[in-house]
Amino acid sequence: MKRVRLGTGAGYSGDRIEPAVELAEAGDIRYLVFECLAERTIALAQLAKRRDPAAGFDPLLADRMAAVLPACRRNGITIITNMGAANPHAASATVAAVARSLGLGPLRIAVVTGDDVTEVVRARQDLTIEETGAAVASLGDSLVSANAYLGAEPILRALRDGADVVITGRVADPSLFLAPLMHEFGWAADDWDRLGKGTLVGHLMECAGQISGGYFADPGYKDVPNLARLGFPIAEVTADGAATITKVAGSGGLISGATCREQLLYEVHDPARYLTPDVAADFSGVTIAEFGPDRVGLAGAGGGARPASLKVSLGHSDGYIGEGQISYAGPGALARARLARDIVAERLRIIGLPLREVRLDLIGVDAIHGPALSAAAPEPYEVRLRVAGRTHTLKDAERIGNEVEGLYTNGPAAGGGATKTAKEVIAVVSTLIPRDLVSPQVHVMEVQS
Amino acid sequence: MKLRELAHSRTGDKGNTSNISVIAYRLEDYARLEAAVTVERVRGHLGALVRGEVVRYALPGLGALNFVLTRTLGGGVTRSLALDAHGKCLSSAILDLEIETPA
Known part of the structure; x- marks a missing residue:
């Protein structure tokens, strides 16, 4: 049975780099995903780009790529990341420069754009602000940026085109992981059940160390071995969407039913309706089983039709x-x-x-x-x-x-x-x-x- | 006894809304959590920290409850004046809740 292994190389913009290198070298993974774009980060990046047209992407991009690209090229690992932030084109130029300087060509870099909808929003002053119920017009001249959450579709296109590195701006975090699963298993864009399962994988993985023992330790209650050498997670997924979460043998941290349950509910409101651009995922029937040390299986996620609208920050x-x-x-x-x-x-x-x-x-x-x-x-x-x-x-x-x-x-x-x-x-x-x-x-x- | 003896918790934030999970260490304790950790108890315990609605979602299969607190993060992490602008420490406040010890 075909299994695809994906690793998470970063769960936020400032995340540690060493665990990503460990995954690239010893993780036996096919995809390495870096999620580095918080709600506010994109707005700040837009301002940075306005001041300098060559800026506005993740400040650690060059360091991360220099650290992981050699092992990724050697091991045939495709990189997917939203480190493009407000300027994915400038980010791709940076990745290209790193690859050239390390002699790692040929390298195919795909850039996903279209999330910047600032002009669209300026022309639609009647749109309602979710938090206040007021119209966008109420922001007046204070509006500095508008970025729509894109889904898995453009990343899927890039992977079909043979990309070795995919760089995006604002994309829903789980979509960064769902896209390679759709690509590998040929899941249809309206196979809501499998897209829900793949979205669960993405949701669990997107915060990197937060499922492998990070943000978990509470001495005497929840002990985590060797937290200083915390390893980042690997998801092993089969065509039916069932997933096992694990990590590199010998790395620090802990993957258990408890770490998975905490991360499953992290930043979730109604567990039966976790909305992304791809699907209305349903986590309410998920079951969790410990298969062995640092090996936890998840099944039972589902999904319904994707929302008609896209969320915009x-x-x-x-x-x-x-x-x-x-x-x-x-x-x-x-x-x-x-x-x-x-x-x-x-x-x-x-x-x-x-x-x-x-x-x-x-x-x-x-x-x-x-x-x-x-x-x-x-x-x-x-x-x-x-x-x-x-x-x-x-x-x-x-x-x-x-x-x-x-x-x-x-x-x-x-x-x-x-x-x-x-x-x-x-x-x-x-x-x-x-x-x-x-x-x-x-x-x-x-x-x- | 404190809730901490039976359950663990993690807080997440999206915009001005906080969610706090309460997860039983042992699945057999879930029914106690469901009975004891009600919306009213959470609202009473957190007091002035709660500014909007409190909604509880039950996940018996996971032995977990998920509390969603709206309008509670001072406008959210991007503008809050709070030291803990994400509200990440709320999970620790919940675990300090007093639970009736079984006779």
Whole structure:
């Protein structure tokens, strides 16, 4: 029976590179998928591209490719990645340059574009913003980018065209994995049941180490061996869509029923309707079986007809955030931190800073879950005041950090380690657009030997 | 006893919505979770951290519950003022829930 093995080389933009190399060298895989594009990353990449037409793709692309391309070429592994972000063409030029410098040609690189629908959205001001119910028109000039989530189809086209590396911008994360499965097994674009099964594989794999023991360890409750050498996951899939999740023998981490169950529900709302551009996947009947150490089988996913619309991430300028922090330690730390908090609150009022929103938290006490859940906790040895506020201008944002830093000479005794930051905020909301307004394209370039 | 003794949990975020899974270590404990970890208990325990709706999905085959909390992440990770802008630590808050110890 034919089995296809896929590995995940990255689960987010800054992910570790060594486990990807391990997969390329020792994973016995046919595809290596790098998922590196979070909701906000694409909007920031759009801004970077606007400033520099050669920028706007993943900053670690060249390092990743230099690290994995030799083993991928040697072992016949096709790379699929959304590291193209806002500029897949510039990304492909970078991959080509890496391949040339390492003498790894011939190499066929396919570029998927068409996800940038900024102009389409600008022309359709009546579209509804999912989060607020308001029209896109309400964003006015603050709209900086609009990227539609593409599905598996253009990647499938690239694979049929013989691509060794497929570089995309915004594509639904599971589609990066579904496309090679459709390609290998000839699954039809309306075989909802198998597309649901393949989407489950993609969903489980897209966060890399999060299914192989990363983000799982809780000493004494959930122990994970050799987490420092965490191995990234491999999915072994058969034509019926059944999958086994495993990893390179000897790598660190853990793949168990429990790690798979946690990742199965990660970022899922209704498990019976997990919507992607490809299918309305149904995870509600999934069964999980431990076949052996670090080998877990999943079956029972299904699916229904794909949604009529595509989701679009809208990046928009949303003012500025200013932040300052300072620490207090030893006897009386909490009382001094509370005094510091009261002082900053009063000073922000005295200077009349126009704040859209502000929060003053004590890290170590109430910064994460607020005062109620931590009320019974013992007093900590050290406490860090954090003040964060939303403003209309960068200058106002900077004044927040200055008021915290000012506690050095104008606040309680023995404050230390003050830091301050101020940043522009590109917030992301979403809308839905009809499919016929989006036309994915595939461009192929050859690197000669 | 604390929920932590029976279950593990992971939090995910999409936009301004958080989802928190509660997964039994042992499948035979699922019925206890289903009875004890209700929408009302979760809402009561998290208090002011909950800003919108709380919906519970049951997955008996996996021994798991999935809680979906809308409008709860300060606008989402891209704009939130919170230190934990993803709300990732919410799973740990849920595991601190007090569960009735069987007689």
